[in-house]
Amino acid sequence: MLSLFDNESYLERPIAGIIILRHHWSKEQQHTMLAMIRTLVKAAPFFTPKMNGGQNFTQQLTNCGEWGWVAGEQPYSGTEFIGEKHGYRYQRIHPVTGKPWPAIPPALASDARAIAQTLGETEYQSQSCLINYYPFPNGKLGMHQDRTEQNLRNAIITYSLGDSCVFRVGTTMSEAGGFNVKLHSGDVCIMHGAARMAWHGVSKLFPTTPQLLRQGGRISLTVRMVTNQCKMN
Numbered sequence: 001m002l003s004l005f006d007n008e009s010y011l012e013r014p015i016a017g018i019i020i021l022r023h024h025w026s027k028e029q030q031h032t033m034l035a036m037i038r039t040l041v042k043a044a045p046f047f048t049p050k051m052n053g054g055q056n057f058t059q060q061l062t063n064c065g066e067w068g069w070v071a072g073e074q075p076y077s078g079t080e081f082i083g084e085k086h087g088y089r090y091q092r093i094h095p096v097t098g099k100p101w102p103a104i105p106p107a108l109a110s111d112a113r114a115i116a117q118t119l120g121e122t123e124y125q126s127q128s129c130l131i132n133y134y135p136f137p138n139g140k141l142g143m144h145q146d147r148t149e150q151n152l153r154n155a156i157i158t159y160s161l162g163d164s165c166v167f168r169v170g171t172t173m174s175e176a177g178g179f180n181v182k183l184h185s186g187d188v189c190i191m192h193g194a195a196r197m198a199w200h201g202v203s204k205l206f207p208t209t210p211q212l213l214r215q216g217g218r219i220s221l222t223v224r225m226v227t228n229q230c231k232m233n
């Protein structure tokens with residue numbers, strides 16, 4: 001059986017630890033995933049969190065999975081969390097509805113797990129999927145490192161849907177000195193190993209035709225293993 005990464009025509013490795021899988025999802029798969037996201041968002045609506053500095057994010061977000069990434073809102077009393085109690089953290093419930101996050105669509109959870117296993121991460125579990133909606137033209141995400149997780153070892157796997165974007169990657173030391181790569185609908189960007197802690201952000205959106213999202217803009221789905229413990233399968 002061919003491994004996921006054997007087809008060099010859809011693989012790019014700009015630096016060690018960053019892998020871009022071009023056209024990983026066909027148009028049909030993108031529409032199917034979008035339909036699942038629409039259903040999921042009815043149970044876990046998008047919200048606009050505040051950065052630790054107090055400003056609103058320019059993108060809206062929600063989550064699915066055992067853990068969801070949130071910022072700013074006070075946790076419900078007694079809510080289990082990982083990270084900063086009043087800042088960037090993972091928690092098990094939606095900060096507005098107070099309900100547990102819906103499950104990650106099985107096709108997405110198993111796809112991310114297959115990618116991680118291809119990288120040798122046999123213990124990998126898809127525990128959290130952060131869903132970012134970037135409205136066109138102003139949606140962007142500042143340079144940051146993913147360090148809210150208890151688990152800073154396993155791959156971060158991000159799927160793109162909708163408008164293309166410039167994904168900016170720095171180094172593990174700084175947001176400077178890296179490179180830009182354009183991500184398109186259906187692409188997957190993986191940060192693992194030497195690049196797990198690389199600075200990264202989304203600096204610009206490009207409108208695409210035909211639009212995948214009715215209202216334009218981009219959705220990214222970032223699947224992560226958040227804790228160091230994995231349940232037995």
Ligand SMILES: O=C(O)CCC(=O)C(=O)O
Nearest residue numbers: 130132146158202220222
């Ligand atoms: O939208 C993306 O491609 C990146 C998302 C991201 O870096 C994050 O949510 O931490």
